[in-house]
Amino acid sequence: MSTTSELRAVRQWFNESRWRLLDGFIAVNDAVKARESEGKRHLAASLCGDDEFANSTAHEEYSPQ
Helix, strand or coil, rough: CCCCHHHHHHHHHHHHHHHHHHHHHHHHHHHHHHHHHHHHHHHHHHHHCCCCCCCCCHHHHHHCC
């Protein structure tokens, strides 16, 4: 049987471990969010920069049936 002080030490160790894991998760999650935001900005910039229909001849090729 464990003593109260041993149980408190184990509980404190678990709490410290939980906070370390949470800190690590937050750091990784922030890095993932930053990378997603950068990817979205890059995609938005590339989509706004290109005009696929600027030199389109689709209106000339259309013939109703």
